[in-house]
Amino acid sequence: VVQGTLEKVSAIQRGDLLAVENVGTFLDLIQKNDKKINSFLELNRGAQADAEAVDRRIKRGEKVGKLAGLVIGVKANINVIGLRASCASRTLENYVSTYDADVIKRVRAEDGVIIGINNMDEFACGSSGETSAFGPTENPAAPGHIPGGSSSGGGAAVAAGFCDLCLGTDTGGSIRNPASHCGIVGIKPTYGLVPRQGLIDLGMSLDQIGPLAPDVGGAALLLETIAGKTQNECVLLDVSEVSYVERLKDDGIKGMRIGVSPKFAEIADPAIMRVIDEQVEKLRDLGGEIVEVDLPNLEKAMPAYYLIVSVEFFSGTRKFDGRKYGKRIEDVCGEEVLRRIVRGRYISQKEYRGKYYQRALQVRTLIRHELMAALQQVDVIVGPTVPKLPHRLGTKLTPMEMYAYDYLTIPVNMAGTCAGVVKAGTINGIPVGLQVQGKVLGELDVLRVMRSLEAAA
Amino acid sequence: MNIKIGFEIHQQIATRRKMYCNCPTNYQEVLPNTNVCPICTGMPGAKPLPPNEQAVAAAIEIALMLGCKIVTGQTIYIQRKHYDYPDLPSGYQRTSLPIACDGELQGVRIREIHLEEDPGQYDPVAGTVDFNRSGVPLVEIVTEPDMKSPEEARKFLRILTRVLEYTGKVRPEAGGAMRTDVNISLEGGGRVEVKNINSVKGAYRALKYEIIRQREKLKRGETVRRETRAFLESQMITVPMRAKETEEDDRYIPDPDIFPLILEDKRVELARAKMAEPPHLRERRLIEKYGISRAAAEVIVSERELADFYEAVAKEADPKLAASWFRTKLKKVLNYMKLRAADIRFTPAQMAGLLRMVKSKRVTPEQAELVLRELAKRPADPQELVLELGLIPIEKSELKAAILKVLEENERAVEDYRAGKREAINFLTGKVLGMLKGRADPRKITKYIIDVLEKRRS
Numbered sequence: 001v002v003q004g005t006l007e008k009v010s011a012i013q014r015g016d017l018l019a020v021e022n023v024g025t026f027l028d029l030i031q032k033n034d035k036k037i038n039s040f041l042e043l044n045r046g047a048q049a050d051a052e053a054v055d056r057r058i059k060r061g062e063k064v065g066k067l068a069g070l071v072i073g074v075k076a077n078i079n080v081i082g083l084r085a086s087c088a089s090r091t092l093e094n095y096v097s098t099y100d101a102d103v104i105k106r107v108r109a110e111d112g113v114i115i116g117i118n119n120m121d122e123f124a125c126g127s128s129g130e131t132s133a134f135g136p137t138e139n140p141a142a143p144g145h146i147p148g149g150s151s152s153g154g155g156a157a158v159a160a161g162f163c164d165l166c167l168g169t170d171t172g173g174s175i176r177n178p179a180s181h182c183g184i185v186g187i188k189p190t191y192g193l194v195p196r197q198g199l200i201d202l203g204m205s206l207d208q209i210g211p212l213a214p215d216v217g218g219a220a221l222l223l224e225t226i227a228g229k230t231q232n233e234c235v236l237l238d239v240s241e242v243s244y245v246e247r248l249k250d251d252g253i254k255g256m257r258i259g260v261s262p263k264f265a266e267i268a269d270p271a272i273m274r275v276i277d278e279q280v281e282k283l284r285d286l287g288g289e290i291v292e293v294d295l296p297n298l299e300k301a302m303p304a305y306y307l308i309v310s311v312e313f314f315s316g317t318r319k320f321d322g323r324k325y326g327k328r329i330e331d332v333c334g335e336e337v338l339r340r341i342v343r344g345r346y347i348s349q350k351e352y353r354g355k356y357y358q359r360a361l362q363v364r365t366l367i368r369h370e371l372m373a374a375l376q377q378v379d380v381i382v383g384p385t386v387p388k389l390p391h392r393l394g395t396k397l398t399p400m401e402m403y404a405y406d407y408l409t410i411p412v413n414m415a416g417t418c419a420g421v422v423k424a425g426t427i428n429g430i431p432v433g434l435q436v437q438g439k440v441l442g443e444l445d446v447l448r449v450m451r452s453l454e455a456a457a
Numbered sequence: 458m459n460i461k462i463g464f465e466i467h468q469q470i471a472t473r474r475k476m477y478c479n480c481p482t483n484y485q486e487v488l489p490n491t492n493v494c495p496i497c498t499g500m501p502g503a504k505p506l507p508p509n510e511q512a513v514a515a516a517i518e519i520a521l522m523l524g525c526k527i528v529t530g531q532t533i534y535i536q537r538k539h540y541d542y543p544d545l546p547s548g549y550q551r552t553s554l555p556i557a558c559d560g561e562l563q564g565v566r567i568r569e570i571h572l573e574e575d576p577g578q579y580d581p582v583a584g585t586v587d588f589n590r591s592g593v594p595l596v597e598i599v600t601e602p603d604m605k606s607p608e609e610a611r612k613f614l615r616i617l618t619r620v621l622e623y624t625g626k627v628r629p630e631a632g633g634a635m636r637t638d639v640n641i642s643l644e645g646g647g648r649v650e651v652k653n654i655n656s657v658k659g660a661y662r663a664l665k666y667e668i669i670r671q672r673e674k675l676k677r678g679e680t681v682r683r684e685t686r687a688f689l690e691s692q693m694i695t696v697p698m699r700a701k702e703t704e705e706d707d708r709y710i711p712d713p714d715i716f717p718l719i720l721e722d723k724r725v726e727l728a729r730a731k732m733a734e735p736p737h738l739r740e741r742r743l744i745e746k747y748g749i750s751r752a753a754a755e756v757i758v759s760e761r762e763l764a765d766f767y768e769a770v771a772k773e774a775d776p777k778l779a780a781s782w783f784r785t786k787l788k789k790v791l792n793y794m795k796l797r798a799a800d801i802r803f804t805p806a807q808m809a810g811l812l813r814m815v816k817s818k819r820v821t822p823e824q825a826e827l828v829l830r831e832l833a834k835r836p837a838d839p840q841e842l843v844l845e846l847g848l849i850p851i852e853k854s855e856l857k858a859a860i861l862k863v864l865e866e867n868e869r870a871v872e873d874y875r876a877g878k879r880e881a882i883n884f885l886t887g888k889v890l891g892m893l894k895g896r897a898d899p900r901k902i903t904k905y906i907i908d909v910l911e912k913r914r915s
Contacts, residue, residue: 079502092501099495101502196714200502204713234507234715315537315710318548319499348708357710 005070005164005218006245012069015058019051019069022164023113026071030115030162038137039147039156041076042084043116050113057111065110066245067225072107073118073157073166078209079198080104080114087123087200088132090332091320101198102233103167103209103226110225115163118153124169124202125313125336126150127177127405128391133334136393141183142430145390148178148405150202154212155182165222166212171202172305173386173409175210179421180385180433185219185450186212188409190441191416192237193227201316203309204235206413216422216451220244223443237441244447253452254287256445259378261295267407268387275425275432276384279453283382286452293374293381297366301411304363306340306403307347307356314344339399364414371415375439380449384408385421385435408435418443422450423457458672459644462610462664463602467595467636468621469575469628470515475592476574477505477551477715484589497592499546504714508535512572512594513718515626516556517728519596520570522620522735525560527725532717535572538707543586544579551712552597556720562620563737565613566601573597596627602640607664610639614657619736623761639663643671646681651695653687663688663695670695739764747776753784763798769805774812782812786826790833803836811839821898824848851896856889860905863888874910882906 011017027047034040044050054069074080077087079097081104086092100108107114121131129137129152139147140160147156151168155178158166168175170188179186187210194209201207211222227242260280265273284290322328330338347356374381386405391397412419417440424434434453438446475482478496495503520527533556537549553572560567577591598617604610618635621627637660642648649671651663671681686695711717734742736758743754743764757767757780770779787808791798811832815825820843828842843849863885864871873881886903 077502085501087501095501097502098500197504198502232506233504235504235713311710312713315539315549315708318539318541319501319546321541321548323543324499324546325501345708348710349706350708 004215005213005221008164009066009068009070009221012054013058013064017069019054019058019113020048022069023047023051023071023115026115026161026163029160033160034162036138037140037156037160037162038135039119039153039160039162040073040116041086041088041119041134041153044080044083044114046082047071047113047115054111054113065112066221067107067110067112070112070164071115072112072222073115073154073163074104075151075154075166075168076117076120077124077169077200077202078103078167079200080117083114083117085117085200086134088120088134089122089329089334089337090133091123091327091329092200092325093133095325099198101209102195102230104198106226107167107222112165112222112225118151118157118166118168120153121150121174121336122334123200123313123317123337124150124171124174125334125340126152127173127402128152128397129156129178130393131334131336138393139182139390142181142390144392145430146181146393148181148386148390150174151178151186151212155179155184155186158182158184158212158214161214164214165218167209167222167226168212169199169202169207169209170409170413171206171208171309172413173406175212176385176409176419176421176433176435177405179212180435181390181431183423183426183431183433184212184214185216185420185422185454186210186433187219187223187420187443187446188412188418189223189227189443190237190418190438191413192235193239193242193418193441193443194223195226195228195230195233195236197230197233201312203312203413204316205312206305206309208413216420216447216454217245217248219420219450220248220447227443239441242443244444247444248447248451251448252286253283253449256288256380256449257291257378258283258288258449259291259293259374259381260383261293261298261374261381263295263298264383264408267299268384269389271427272384272387272389272432275427276382276434279424279434280382282453282456283449286456288449291378293377295370295374295411297363297370298411299407300363301367301414302403302407304360304367305406305410305414306343307360308364310340310344311348311357312344313340314348317341336399336402367411368415371411371417371437372439375417375437375442379438379445380442381437382449383435383437385433389427389430389432412437416440418446420446420450422453424453460605460668461602461642462604462607463640464598464600464604464610464614464660465638465640466598466600466614466617467573468519468598469635470512470594470596471626471628472509472511472515472594474509474511476509476512476572476594477507477592479506480592482593484587484593487589489585489587489589492589493591497546498588499548505551505712508572508715508718509594513556513720514728515594515624516570516572516596517720517725518624518626518732519598519621520557520560521725521729521732522624523557523560523562523567523570523598524735525557525567525570527557527720528555529720529722529725532719534711534717535715536709537712538709540707542576542579544576544591546577546588546591550574550576551715553718556718563613563616565603568599568601570599571597602642607661607668610664611657611661614660616737618657619759623733623736625733625761641667641671643668643675643681645675646671647683649681649683650685651688652685652698653690655690659688659690662693666694733761736761736764743767743780747771747780749777749780750784753780756784756788760798762801766798766801766805766808770809770812773806773809775816778812778816779809786822786829790826790829793830794833796833801833803832807832807836807839814839814843818898819843820848821900823899824895827895847894848896851893856893856897856902856905859889859892860902860909863892864906864909871910875914 154166
């Protein structure tokens, strides 16, 4: 029995565990349990063959990649050649990808095995996993509850042990929110660190692809595989090689300056704050220096975000005009997708630009400056990920209640900084995740803090 | 009546690759939908590559040649202009904020210049779209409404075309490489925009039609509304566009997938140092430097290669003589042989040599023209060609003998001349020229014949 993701990949590379066995075990589990969870929309029929190829090369003594034989699920808004990038929408239900996203190319280059396509909120519009056109996903860590969204299938699949790792996407919290609700690790990388070529847009200026993993080592491994500049895209930071796994071994968090904000308690559930505060104390015990930072405008990010994301989403969905992919998006989509399109169409009109869109962009600048200033004083900021516990599947929420899940995750996307989530504890058996926010390209610090907490758990 | 006319001109830039992907741009030469990729067909998830640098450089050069100020040191956003049409794969067209402004060409102010991308080509009859053209870079040139008549507007477009060709950076072939929207307003009426114009001739006809239409309306006391109309080339009229096509708000937003352009002063200065001299300025300089006529200068600058050739010749031969030859004889030979200046195979030195022979009267202009024709076919030393063609200047005695012989054989013409018919001289000159197989100057022959006849009379 192998302990963590890094140990597992070593075992496969040594030949102690066959990649094909690894895939087989997961396929059996999915077969058995995913009817209830509904975390996969489609399985990759070539997964076994891909795994066999990796095993053959190991047997021959050839060098294999750092993800050798690891089994990876992919969110349904990322193009994987031959599989449906449906975005869990009727609009694209029959759209079979004709090309691999850049992150998929990188996963393949490191010999990861793609097992299938994960369920998600339709076009990533949702925070619960319930807006999928192909049915909601259940939270394996808190049965009867939502897994969070929009990377609902990925979060649930990792929590259910259906695969080693998943690729999710995060525009306003879509990786961190399910990671928190499902009790796993998730990372929203710095904007521009991971190529988006091949990712179907929600909000182009906010979207990032990132890992969902059962442990910090697995998240670090997948992140360093997909991160870094390509010539294939404009809006990328000039980062060539990243290495987290090696550097994570170095040391703990002694002397690290760790920020906390009184603002978090104003927004989050007191029960959640109690779990978070315990972790903050633990970080103090591990040698971190706890520093209070000021985030006076934090709650303004959410309403501004929903304006910006709606305008960008409206623009990005104009190609789904019914001419190339069957049905026109407005004719077949769910109500949250439609709400965002209509809102985006409305506020991008010439006469309302100044009133809504420009104001929202101003708030974004404000939030960015505020967060950057706070991160000048500390290495990371820790706090809750979501303000409340996941609701029971099927509960009716108003849009504003649904959006409120994202209060604490959105500022990171607005600022373009990075953040990770690690399990902090449980409340009545329901997981609660701690969010660790880092500076621009501060992923290593974020991983260090998460690794320390994981080791101390 | 006070008329104001302005243009928005879209011209394809000649690059090998498209604006935001690596597909080739030779869309006219290949089968439909073969120069395509996920980016230029707007496949789900596709993101643009960084803007084509060649296209940016070309737009800068075009802007400089139109005397524009380049927008340097500040962010130039690439915007998404949204509209719903089958030729637009993503539902928006990318267009930059102005990369340059405040230019001037022939008294018409250039308001601004943008970089754009071409949409695909939609065939409404077949119901098909060809995306080969989708993403081909365009430069959009917006003028102020400074033209006052269709004639003036036509002249401006012709001059503009010449300037664009001069840069060598635009797609020269016909067939939609240049597309124009015109706006026209008459005193007392609203501003009318006419779209779908694909040629200089089309622009002229659309304007002519609009002036009559608007003038008649105003005469009847009706109002001319501000509206957008479409030009129907086949019928040479304009018709209102459906409200749906014009009312839709374009909802411009900066494209989040592309970093804004920032043009450095240094880059612009480098481009300025390297750029070709614009034809209208070159025309002015040629007139001043070589003391040649405006008419000749205009012909010489009509093609950049022709002007380059002229200046090379003018270094080694009389510039004024060269200018008149370029304007008349060389142009005639090129036209006759259907050659562009770029296709000339003989050297400026050979042309200059020929002109020096004309200047020193070693050959007659008529003989030299024969040599020029030969040069255009097979480049060689003009001296040798003169010999080869048997155009050696004849001795005076031979000329005299020929004249006397002709006069003897054509008594009737001689009598006609004596009777006052001046044309008879031309007849006799032609006879002598024929006898000498063109080896003498006809002006000289005429002069000798008159001398002989006058001498006989006295």
